[in-house]
Amino acid sequence: MQDSGNYYVMNHLVQFTGLTDRTLRSYIASGILQGEKINGMWHFTSEQVEDFIGHPAVRPSILARHHSQVYDFLLDMKKKKAEICVVLDVPGGDQKQMAEFFSYRINQSPGTKLHFSFYYQAPRARVILSGEPGQVMSLMNAYYDWASKA
Secondary structure (H helix, E strand, O other), rough: OOOOOEEEHHHHHHHHHHOOOHHHHHHHOOOOOOOEEEEEEEEEHHHHHHHHHHOOHHHHHHHHHHHHHHHHHHHHHOOOOOOOOEEEEEOOHHHHHHHHHHHHHEEEEEEEOOOOEEEOOOOEEEEEEEEEEHHHHHHHHHHHHHHOOO
């Protein structure tokens, strides 16, 4: 699984947290999010990401974004085509590998219109996926195949 070497990049954090690129850059400017700029791109270690996600000033925003993904799905009664929303809770396991699996798969599928969020609070990880049913189910099936071999 790839995480740009031993680092996460900005797009990974956007996916994990549900926060915008601009919001994350504001957190960098304020010093709450630590990282290193390499060749013009921000890179973050696992420890920096964990510290950021656990920061008391950030955690409520991330939780609100995760909850809003489900609420928005439920409240949108004007969908033009079928959509699905899946909440997957996984106790234990390696949350880093799980996050990397979903992030890598979504990034490797151009044209995928999935909404994804990842949240970890010991002892479980939570993934929320919503979008076109075939894409969501394909990703979930790939995850279960991968998890059964891990």
